[in-house]
Amino acid sequence: MVGYILRRLLSAVPVMMIVAVLVFLMLRLTPADPAAIIAGDFANDQQIAEIRNRLGLDKPIIQQFAIWIGNMALGDFGESFFYKKQVAALIMERLEPTLSLSLLSIFLTVAIAVPLGTLAAYKQGSWVDRVVMGFSVIGFSVPVFVLGYILIYVLAVRLDWFPVQGYRYIRDGVGGWLLHLILPALTLSIVFVALIARMTRTSVLEVLHEDYIRTARAKGQSELKVLVRHALANAAVPILTVIGITFATLIGGVVVTESVYTLPGLGLLTVDAVLARDYPTIQAVILLFSLAYVLVNLAVDLAYTLFDPRIRY
Amino acid sequence: MAIADATPLRPRTSTLRQLARSSSVVIGGLLVAAMVAVAALAPWLGTRNPGEVNPSVRNKLPGFEATIRDDDGNKVPVSYRFGTDSLGRDIYSRVLYGARVSLIVGLTVSVISLAVGLLIGLIAGYVRWLDGIIMRFMDGLMAIPAILLAIGVVSIFRAGLFAVIVAIVVPEVPRVVRLVRSIVLSIREEPYVESAITVGTPTPLLIVRHVLPNTIAPLIVQGTFICAAAILIEAILSFLGIGIPPEIPTWGNIMAEGRTLFRVFPHNILYPGIFLAITVLGVNMLGDGLRDVLDPKMERRG
Numbered sequence: 001m002v003g004y005i006l007r008r009l010l011s012a013v014p015v016m017m018i019v020a021v022l023v024f025l026m027l028r029l030t031p032a033d034p035a036a037i038i039a040g041d042f043a044n045d046q047q048i049a050e051i052r053n054r055l056g057l058d059k060p061i062i063q064q065f066a067i068w069i070g071n072m073a074l075g076d077f078g079e080s081f082f083y084k085k086q087v088a089a090l091i092m093e094r095l096e097p098t099l100s101l102s103l104l105s106i107f108l109t110v111a112i113a114v115p116l117g118t119l120a121a122y123k124q125g126s127w128v129d130r131v132v133m134g135f136s137v138i139g140f141s142v143p144v145f146v147l148g149y150i151l152i153y154v155l156a157v158r159l160d161w162f163p164v165q166g167y168r169y170i171r172d173g174v175g176g177w178l179l180h181l182i183l184p185a186l187t188l189s190i191v192f193v194a195l196i197a198r199m200t201r202t203s204v205l206e207v208l209h210e211d212y213i214r215t216a217r218a219k220g221q222s223e224l225k226v227l228v229r230h231a232l233a234n235a236a237v238p239i240l241t242v243i244g245i246t247f248a249t250l251i252g253g254v255v256v257t258e259s260v261y262t263l264p265g266l267g268l269l270t271v272d273a274v275l276a277r278d279y280p281t282i283q284a285v286i287l288l289f290s291l292a293y294v295l296v297n298l299a300v301d302l303a304y305t306l307f308d309p310r311i312r313y
Numbered sequence: 314m315a316i317a318d319a320t321p322l323r324p325r326t327s328t329l330r331q332l333a334r335s336s337s338v339v340i341g342g343l344l345v346a347a348m349v350a351v352a353a354l355a356p357w358l359g360t361r362n363p364g365e366v367n368p369s370v371r372n373k374l375p376g377f378e379a380t381i382r383d384d385d386g387n388k389v390p391v392s393y394r395f396g397t398d399s400l401g402r403d404i405y406s407r408v409l410y411g412a413r414v415s416l417i418v419g420l421t422v423s424v425i426s427l428a429v430g431l432l433i434g435l436i437a438g439y440v441r442w443l444d445g446i447i448m449r450f451m452d453g454l455m456a457i458p459a460i461l462l463a464i465g466v467v468s469i470f471r472a473g474l475f476a477v478i479v480a481i482v483v484p485e486v487p488r489v490v491r492l493v494r495s496i497v498l499s500i501r502e503e504p505y506v507e508s509a510i511t512v513g514t515p516t517p518l519l520i521v522r523h524v525l526p527n528t529i530a531p532l533i534v535q536g537t538f539i540c541a542a543a544i545l546i547e548a549i550l551s552f553l554g555i556g557i558p559p560e561i562p563t564w565g566n567i568m569a570e571g572r573t574l575f576r577v578f579p580h581n582i583l584y585p586g587i588f589l590a591i592t593v594l595g596v597n598m599l600g601d602g603l604r605d606v607l608d609p610k611m612e613r614r615g
């Protein structure tokens with residue numbers, strides 16, 4: 001098992017190296033000269049040359065890449081062109097809203113989608129099933145930001161149940177933090193509820209006709225226990241896989257949701273960085289999110305063993 | 314001659330009939346057709362110049378009627394069906410013209426992604442020593458979440474339609490490459506292809522005659538999903554203010570413009586939002602139906 005985890009971790013290294021090369025090349029492909037961006041509009045050629053020298057931009061490209069990747073590995077993402085401070089520090093400041101939003105959305109998604117999908121499978125062909133399936137087609141197609149504004153308009157502007165926009169840090173009180181997060185997290189989850197409820201339904205349907213389900217019923221176990229202990233536990237692997245794959249979509253959704261609800265997280269930072277042509281920040285955020293995506297899928301692979309003891313590594 | 318004509322015709326008719334029976338294909342197709350009609354007929358559907366600024370009718374609610382002077386100085390009554398934005402532009406006209414940008418982006422991105430992906434996929438499937446390099450490179454591209462990759466590409470170029478199209482094509486290509494490569498690898502194992510190789514059929518002819526026909530159905534299905542994703546990502550990029558320049562009316566741009574006054578005038582966001590949702594829903598349903606009929610083995614990607 002430990003050997004397998006190590007092997008899998010190592011297999012993520014080449015993928016991340018290629019991501020790093022792509023992200024590094026991104027900066028080289030830009031028509032703009034980073035040194036000129038940093039120096040500002042009123043700099044003379046000598047100042048620009050000095051900055052170029054300080055950043056190592058006058059060195060051969062391979063050497064530049066080696067230095068860059070070495071710094072990245074040590075957590076040094078360089079200095080932001082726009083905010084004039086360390087990108088690593090900038091990211092740490094913006095991490096909390098993004099992490100809070102993603103984790104709460106994943107929690108909401110699983111808490112809503114798995115019971116809904118299981119129920120739809122259990123009552124296959126009934127109105128419950130049809131409502132869930134219909135919702136899953138529509139939920140998948142309504143763009144996150146459209147949904148976000150509809151929810152803000154109905155639940156925040158009209159009914160005044162939730163604050164319209166903004167974020168409260170968790171250190172200022174859990175209540176305010178949660179209240180400001182519920183609507184964004186709900187917005188973000190609906191797309192994934194649609195996807196995962198659908199997958200859960202298919203997956204549970206497949207196992208519901210297995211012999212061991214009939215056996216469990218025959219020995220007099222309650223229907224709830226049959227569904228949870230026997231059906232759902234055996235249907236968990238494909239559900240987990242979908243959660244892993246959709247994590248990339250979730251990251252995209254986070255960027256959009258933060259923008260709709262003005263949450264000062266990494267997504268908003270990315271958009272501001274693009275507008276300001278702040279390349280070190282853009283590079284760091286892309287690298288970080290890709291790493292998170294790769295690691296989540298790694299974790300999903302490893303979690304298979306928890307749900308299916310037949311899978312041995 | 315008559316027989317040669319009739320034989321390929323039979324499965325084709327049955328596929329068409331199957332498509333006509335599929336409710337997703339019919340409903341999705343109708344929604345898409347309606348949107349194409351709206352985009353094509355925009356100038357004749359009672360629209361005004363979508364870029365026309367009129368300070369006297371700023372921020373009006375849907376259904377607002379006004380009398381304004383046209384270019385010749387005559388007073389004409391105007392009905393703003395979807396209201397106006399903060400510059401007094403007619404939302405109805407902007408939404409209808411916005412359909413053009415969305416559909417052009419969706420179609421262009423899917424055609425380019427399919428063409429590029431097909432080419433690279435064929436190379437990966439046939440040139441063995443390049444296969445490893447190409448596929449590792451594609452794995453790397455796929456490890457970057459699509460929207461972030463698009464944002465990264467957009468940041469390289471100056472904002473514009475071209476930059477947006479390239480930015481959406483780049484994340485979509487690896488998925489097409491994977492699909493094409495897997496088809497090539499499985500087709501090569503087929504007995505009829507092996508016998509064609511044995512009798513010395515040259516590779517280009519082999520590709521045209523045996524490989525390409527097998528890629529058509531999966532690529533059509535994949536193309537539909539790419540089209541839906543492209544329409545969505547274009548709207549997101551424009552909405553975030555990093556997509557198509559704000560003076561071009563697109564659904565994302567109209568929504569971005571409406572953000573500041575959203576609490577009082579939600580129509581700026583709701584109308585383009587509804588059009589966007591209907592279009593994406595239509596294309597997705599069409600894709601779902603096409604997949605079920607043409608390519609039942611293929612899994613929907615997440």
